[in-house]
Amino acid sequence: MSKSFAVIGDPIDHSLSPNIHSAAFRELDLDSSYIAYRIPKGELAEGIEGLKKIKIDGFNITIPHKVEMMKYLDKIDETCSLIGAVNTVSNKDGVLKGYNTDMDGFLEPFKKKELNIKGAKVLLIGAGGAARAIVAGFAKEKADSITIANRTLEKAVSLSKFAKTIGLDASAVKIEDIKDSAKNYDIIVNATSVGLKNESSVIELDGINEKTIVYDIVYMPMNTDFIKKAKAQKAIIIYGYEMLLGQAVRAFEIWQGIEAPYNAMKKALLGGF
Ligand code: ATR
Numbered sequence: 172m173s174k175s176f177a178v179i180g181d182p183i184d185h186s187l188s189p190n191i192h193s194a195a196f197r198e199l200d201l202d203s204s205y206i207a208y209r210i211p212k213g214e215l216a217e218g219i220e221g222l223k224k225i226k227i228d229g230f231n232i233t234i235p236h237k238v239e240m241m242k243y244l245d246k247i248d249e250t251c252s253l254i255g256a257v258n259t260v261s262n263k264d265g266v267l268k269g270y271n272t273d274m275d276g277f278l279e280p281f282k283k284k285e286l287n288i289k290g291a292k293v294l295l296i297g298a299g300g301a302a303r304a305i306v307a308g309f310a311k312e313k314a315d316s317i318t319i320a321n322r323t324l325e326k327a328v329s330l331s332k333f334a335k336t337i338g339l340d341a342s343a344v345k346i347e348d349i350k351d352s353a354k355n356y357d358i359i360v361n362a363t364s365v366g367l368k369n370e371s372s373v374i375e376l377d378g379i380n381e382k383t384i385v386y387d388i389v390y391m392p393m394n395t396d397f398i399k400k401a402k403a404q405k406a407i408i409i410y411g412y413e414m415l416l417g418q419a420v421r422a423f424e425i426w427q428g429i430e431a432p433y434n435a436m437k438k439a440l441l442g443g444f
Pocket of ligand 1: 296297298299300301302321322323326362363364365373
């Protein structure tokens, strides 16, 4: 039987998800389709009714609905309730189950490259929605500690409290207080939106080395200033597109119950750049 999927959000016209998932369906000859569906803020309830009426099999959720979507779920996966935001929903006969595949998506490149998180000292820059899923990932993989640096200190403090409740040693600082301290960390992640518009990175990466892992969650452009600075120090790089791909792979597997065709999905994603 044919299956249908969607991504909902606003704006949605630049979403790469339809390309990635359609490529996966083609690769495995699945009778499935995937569309982008714009649902403006304030119209989520009606939008979901519409999706249920057409018997959608599953959908991804992006800005601005990831948190509000929680209240329309009938069942909630453990990671999703921990993070308090949902990015993937399955629909079985009208019963909506919510998942958050951002954490697994974030962790996927570490697994693929066999990079260790256990015992690592982590610097996380940013304290927004994406940062929360990342903190959950570092807690799960037992990092030694995390320093959360954010422009707005209160948000870093609140995220570090969350980190502590899930067993991760955490501290919060303002970005300007970590300007030259990159060399003290094993893993450095940019989880701010800085770089999307080709801005300079918010910190310098002098003193890091070829064992430091530098991860930018900004995926467009691929080579942000932050990534360029990491390359100049010969660090191990993880690109934002790898997280995007990781969360899509996980969503595919939840919906289809079979292994996702990683390479076909990667090719479709990179072709869209
Ligand atoms: P997302 O869901 O992608 O995490 P978000 O919740 O809006 O998006 O979070 C954006 C992050 O980028 C925040 O950490 C934000 O810092 P503030 O909490 O101080 O707003 C950060 N950010 C955005 N623009 C920034 C800038 N110009 N300099 C530093 N940090 C910035």
